Amino acid sequence: MSSEIEIEDLNAWFGEKHVLKDVSMEMEKNRITAIIGPSGCGKTTLIRCINRMHETVPEARVEGRILLNELDVYQEDPVSIRSRIGMVFQRPNPFPTMSVSENAVAGLKLRGTRDRSVLAEKAKEVLMAVGLWDEVRNELNKPGTSLSGGQQQRLCIARALAVEPEVILMDEPCSALDPVSTMRIEDLIYRLRENYTIIIVTHNMQQAARISDRTAFLYMGELIEYGPTKRLFEKPENELTERYISGRFG
Amino acid sequence: MNLRTRKMKGNAMIILVALAFVIIMIPLMSMLYMIAIRGIGAISLEFLTSLPTPPGEPGGGVGNAIQGSLMLVATASAISIPISIMAAVYISEYRGKLSSAIELITDVLSGTPSIVAGVFIYVLIIPRTGFSALAGSLALSVLMIPTVTIASYESLKAVPNHIREAAIALGVPKWKTSLFVVLRSAMIGIGTGVILGIARISGETAPLLFTALGNMYWNEGLLQPTSALPLLIYNYATSPYRSWQAQAWGAAFILLVIVLLLNIGVRIVARKR
Ligand SMILES: Nc1ncnc2c1ncn2[C@@H]1O[C@H](COP(=O)(O)OP(=O)(O)O)[C@@H](O)[C@H]1O
Numbered sequence A: 001m002s003s004e005i006e007i008e009d010l011n012a013w014f015g016e017k018h019v020l021k022d023v024s025m026e027m028e029k030n031r032i033t034a035i036i037g038p039s040g041c042g043k044t045t046l047i048r049c050i051n052r053m054h055e056t057v058p059e060a061r062v063e064g065r066i067l068l069n070e071l072d073v074y075q076e077d078p079v080s081i082r083s084r085i086g087m088v089f090q091r092p093n094p095f096p097t098m099s100v101s102e103n104a105v106a107g108l109k110l111r112g113t114r115d116r117s118v119l120a121e122k123a124k125e126v127l128m129a130v131g132l133w134d135e136v137r138n139e140l141n142k143p144g145t146s147l148s149g150g151q152q153q154r155l156c157i158a159r160a161l162a163v164e165p166e167v168i169l170m171d172e173p174c175s176a177l178d179p180v181s182t183m184r185i186e187d188l189i190y191r192l193r194e195n196y197t198i199i200i201v202t203h204n205m206q207q208a209a210r211i212s213d214r215t216a217f218l219y220m221g222e223l224i225e226y227g228p229t230k231r232l233f234e235k236p237e238n239e240l241t242e243r244y245i246s247g248r249f250g
Numbered sequence B: 001m002n003l004r005t006r007k008m009k010g011n012a013m014i015i016l017v018a019l020a021f022v023i024i025m026i027p028l029m030s031m032l033y034m035i036a037i038r039g040i041g042a043i044s045l046e047f048l049t050s051l052p053t054p055p056g057e058p059g060g061g062v063g064n065a066i067q068g069s070l071m072l073v074a075t076a077s078a079i080s081i082p083i084s085i086m087a088a089v090y091i092s093e094y095r096g097k098l099s100s101a102i103e104l105i106t107d108v109l110s111g112t113p114s115i116v117a118g119v120f121i122y123v124l125i126i127p128r129t130g131f132s133a134l135a136g137s138l139a140l141s142v143l144m145i146p147t148v149t150i151a152s153y154e155s156l157k158a159v160p161n162h163i164r165e166a167a168i169a170l171g172v173p174k175w176k177t178s179l180f181v182v183l184r185s186a187m188i189g190i191g192t193g194v195i196l197g198i199a200r201i202s203g204e205t206a207p208l209l210f211t212a213l214g215n216m217y218w219n220e221g222l223l224q225p226t227s228a229l230p231l232l233i234y235n236y237a238t239s240p241y242r243s244w245q246a247q248a249w250g251a252a253f254i255l256l257v258i259v260l261l262l263n264i265g266v267r268i269v270a271r272k273r
């Protein structure tokens, strides 16, 4: 099951610094929404508000509403929200103390699943889902950090999938990877769209154009333009968007 | 400055450094040498396993002191390790209102002279319970807790934040993240701190003088006074009896070997990093 996200008048701060200003937008079910914009414009902060990671930073503050299938995310227990909205980070961050298979099901296990056969089965399932199973089936007991960068990132995606989220947030998931690994992850993201709602931050406009259904352009904490990807890249309505996608700044 | 004077200065520095090295090594090596030479002779199965004989009588051993030391160190560890790790998790992961207070107390305690730890327990506990192994362990804990807390805190701080975020973002509650992810990542550093803490307290005499007191017989429980290697060394070395003085060297040798092994243990654990 996947879900849609609705953001209404979202404002976010780091201390006194106002980094998101009245952002309102909807992310559709089973679609890939890309968020683009120059560095520091608030892309990471925006997705971290959705799974309530923003508030874990001291001094950070949020106002506004975010609905997950009409359920107000900020009225719920953040721990349960985070299990329903998974996240993949900019740098691959498998747990260094855990093996490949332990990493894959770390979330499940830490959330209380004890049954070994359930865990082993789930590990296989999610590693297959991210196309890693054939590559690592003989290295399941090696540390997760011994894999290549691209494999580590797919392991992190598998780890997020194992918790069975409805929405997956990705923060520039390919920015630390080589072109071949990037391609593989883009393919994977495109396939995941069938079962999940995906929101991906990227500074790579070609990537946004290749994989996303809708694109949002954020600039200095404001949502400047949001629409179908093809339309936004071919016929931007706002001049800032036009300048950004034609590479004249940022 | 020409090449020759520069070379001469360089050589002079090398000689100074070598000299400093020798000056440091002389007392260390002669101490090890002396303890080994005088100590090894005293070691025998009887020495390791039997009770002391009355003063002046030959034979006997330090079995009860070894027993007592093991008991004191084990009990102090059982008290200190959980408290220290919990305190470290609290100040590093929760940064609550009490964090800076605990940090300050820990820093001050870590500089406390060991005799003060003994006096503290003596005043606080001995009037109620009398001398006991437990009181000795508590005095040792006063010394061990800051060492282990500081080492654990430093190792927890060194765990990169992205590890915490990865767990939190999976929907893992904060307390589980702290205990099962962050703490696990810091285990090597904490293990090193624990071994160093144990090495430190195994040689302490002062905190035991008026808590564990000493005992000529086997210890039969935590609530009785107990002998311990450092106590026995102190008593025997300052006694007028030849045989006891010889046995003090033997006991010193055992203690030295234990501390040496613990330090080698630290190296082995730390190399796994
Ligand atoms: N932990 C933080 N503390 C204070 N300011 C921050 C923190 N993280 C990000 N910021 C600031 O918030 C703004 C938005 O950051 P971010 O969302 O990371 O941008 P982006 O992902 O688009 O590069 C930036 O100006 C950045 O400097």
Ligand SMILES: [Mg+2]
Residues within 6 Å of the ligand: A043, A044, A045, A171
């Ligand atoms: Mg960012």
